[in-house]
Amino acid sequence: MPRRHRRSHRLCIRPFQLIIVRNGYVIAEEYSDLRTEDDLVTSWxxxxxxxxxxxxxxxxxxxxxxxxxxxxxxxxxxxxxxxxxxxxxxxxxxxxxxxxxxxxxxxxxxxxxxxxxxxxxxxxxxxxxxxxxxxxxxxxxxxxxxxxxxxxxxxxxxxxxxxxx
Structure with missing residues (x-):
């Protein structure tokens, strides 16, 4: 398991989608087993x-x-x-x-x-x-x-x- 996710899994927090934008470019993108890049979710x-x-x-x-x-x-x-x-x-x-x-x-x-x-x-x-x-x-x-x-x-x-x- 990637180090960046150990804490969230230990706390039973599983983000559905993660996207990081820097200087107008997507530099990281990840989806859980439950979601794909085409799914829309409420950001809360x-x-x-x-x-x-x-x-x-x-x-x-x-x-x-x-x-x-x-x-x-x-x-x-x-x-x-x-x-x-x-x-x-x-x-x-x-x-x-x-x-x-x-x-x-x-x-x-x-x-x-x-x-x-x-x-x-x-x-x-x-x-x-x-x-x-x-x-x-x-x-x-x-x-x-x-x-x-x-x-x-x-x-x-x-x-x-x-x-x-």
Whole structure:
């Protein structure tokens, strides 16, 4: 077994796909027994990094005013509710105060974004502990959609994707 995979196998973590791009070129690519290069998978944690880069770019381009801007400016259903206290900063630091969604429910949901948007506020935004969540970055993606007028994936391709070659 290659040394680079010993730790992941010891921890019973088996990535389905791995691709490494450097200077616009694919320098490494590997697939588990369960996947091929033609399979599409949801990136989940990888998307968090790209989403934060998109929010940073949207801030630079003034589609988002600043980190203190309310997410409710982009999610009209949150206006006039306690969720109005959730800022871009709290979204990006995963300190929203939103109830955690069961990952199985999220993964199997027909409308994943709506499932996350509908979560109850169970803590004070910004004062709660960091809560690693796969749902909250979906809200950041919606901020990009509304604020920039482009779906997050299109904004990524237009503003950052060119950097990959």
């Amino acid at each position: 944690s990888v998307a968090k990094s790209f989403t934060s880069a998109l929010v940073g770019r949207a801030l630079d381009q003034e589609y988002i005013e600043d980190l203190d801007q309310s997410v409710a400016d982009f999610i009209p259903d949150w206006q006039g509710t306690d969720k109005e206290d959730i800022t871009i900063e709290y979204l990006m630091t995963l300190k929203t105060g939103l109830e955690r969604i069961n990952e199985v429910t999220l993964y199997n949901g027909a409308d994943q974004l709506q499932l996350v948007l509908d979560r109850e506020l169970i803590g004070t935004p910004g004062e709660v502990l960091y809560d690693y969540s796969n749902g909250v970055p979906m809200i950041a993606g919606e901020v990009i959609n509304v604020g920039c007028g482009l779906y997050a994936q299109d904004y990524l391709e237009d503003k950052i994707g060119a950097d990959f070659g």
